[in-house]
Amino acid sequence: MFNEIIFQTHGRLLLAGICAIVIFLIALSIVCCLTPGCLGHKCLKIQKKRREKAETTTTMTMTSTTRSTDQQCGNIKLSDVSYRSWRIGSLYDNGSICENSESSPRNSYGSNAHHVFNDPGVSSTLNLVDSGKQKNDKKIKDFPTEIKLSLQYLPTCEETRGNRGKLVIGVESLSGLPPKQYNCTLEPYVTVEIVKYSWTHRKKDVLHFFRTRSIRHTANPIFRETFVIADVDSNEAKEWTLNIVAFDHDRYANHTELCSTRISFKDVKNIFTSPEIHLFNYKMKISSQEFGGILLGISYLPTAQRLTINVMKLRAVKYPQNIKPINFHPYVRILMLNSKTGRKLRKRKTHVLSSSNQLLEFNETLTFDLSFHQLDTVQFIVILCNKIVIDDVPISMTENPSDSEESTNSFNKSSDICLGKVALGKGVRGSTERLHWFSVLQNPRKLVTVWHTLK
Structure with missing residues (x-):
């Protein structure tokens, strides 16, 4: 009787131990599969890649079959063209x-x-x-177009005229112009527009407009042209803006806008304090008109x-x-x-x-x-x-x-x-x-x- 009781007790302990070991192994395998770097996780990842590769191969086979059928029917897609x-x-x-x-x-x-x-x-x-x-x-190449300008303000000698004088704008040169749409040489010229924008910048009042001559067969033209505006109030001129646009004179079609830039006189207001010639280099933005x-x-x-x-x-x-x-x-x-x-x-x-x-x-x-x-x-x-x-x-x-x-x-x-x-x-x-x-x-x-x- 005593032996039976011992065996029953040992049997229960053995069964409980076996259940605990099984639960531990299941929990360990789950943790191993979910934790990156463990062996189980790596095995699952390899199996997933194999399934995806098999599905991709099946899809490619179906696509090639469909493509060959379309070609037999005369339907061509751009993906079928080998450039x-x-x-x-x-x-x-x-x-x-x-x-x-x-x-x-x-x-x-x-x-x-x-x-x-x-x-x-x-x-x-x-x-x-x-x-x-x-x-x-x-991967499209950016052409770093630059324009060289000279600005000079010459105040008048008459005291009765106050803060008035002459504003001299010089277009010196351009460099790095983008090429033409087709195989012909450029014939660039520059337009200078002096405008006054409203406080919302939605409306503008064109005050002056100038244009340089065209120079043929060059992407780096040298103009060295000056434009003079007389009787300019220096306080009012600080609110002006220079709109500079480079064009290509096309003899077959419309003139092409190449690049442009905008310069506010607020950023160069030091020219009104000194009568010297001030030189500036500005990068121009490629036009997408x-x-x-x-x-x-x-x-x-x-x-x-x-x-x-x-x-x-x-x-x-x-x-x-x-x-x-x-x-x-x-x-x-x-x-x-x-x-x-x-x-x-x-x-x-x-x-x-x-x-x-x-x-x-x-x-x-x-x-x-x-x-x-x-x-x-x-x-x-x-x-x-x-x-x-x-x-x-x-x-x-x-x-x-x-x-x-x-x-x-x-x-x-x-x-x-x-x-x-x-x-x-x-x-x-x-x-x-x-x-x-x-x-x-x-x-x-x-x-x-x-x-x-x-x-």
Whole structure:
């Protein structure tokens, strides 16, 4: 009887010990799995990576299957284009471009473009996203543009005139200007605007405006020009602001704003206490002026040696304040230039839209005869212009384009206003423009449509 009692007591203690050991081991394994650095935690992490790798492989297999099916059906996405395979691919930036979700159906374009879409060789349309939706590329080179100014205040000798005198503003030089959109030399000039802002800085009163001469073929022009303002009150002048803008004189299109800076006379008020010449160096901010968007579709037919540019439509066009909406008659002019010499080779233009056309759709096809070897040596300038319409003279809706040199030179004599431009071709500065041209070369016989920003 006593032995049975002992065995029962020992059995209970043994069972309790076994349960305690099991609970301890379970708690230890849980703590080991949750604590970083432990063996259990490392094993779980390795297993998780293996599962993710297996899922990724399965997804890639499904994607490649879908991609091959789409290619068989004639649907091409930008991710299918290998830019590095092109022989001049090293000259282009492979930025982040995705498929444009804003593309229109094929049959929605006009009759002029309809025959291009129905061409059995042109079986699909490749779309690129507009530049506004792209992420900023941090690898873009910053051009540290600097301007050298001289300021001098000469007080008058007459005591009756009080704190009045002459203000002399000198534009000495510029350095490090950003390059042109296409392969032509710069022809920079500087505008100096003296304004007085309201206390909210929302309104400004332009007091004086000056402009330097243009200097050709240089990105580091030396002006050494001075502008004199007489009868200046030194106390009032301390409230003034200098708005300085550097432009590029473009002989083919609108002048391009390169960079700008703003200088308050409050920051240089020491010039009013000394009649000496004070020199200043200011860094200028690169301009990002935009005038709207234009949708262009480009395709190249190697057998016919023909480049086709479809001018489709406009959006968010910004025109000068002196142009009223009723006087807005836009049309598009395309110039083909030699990328080495900058000489005009050919030109084409669309019909003129009436001011009553609210959709701003051209849907017009312009063609250029171009051999395959010329693709590396030409650039295209797409220019949005506003037709100056004389009263009681109807707009000519069917103006015949001309390839003669006289007709090309007559463009400089035209009184039409250029609102913005886009440069296309090898070696242009814009990343979206380069990628558009690159996609056309990589996808012959296929139409590539892109929204471009007018600058």
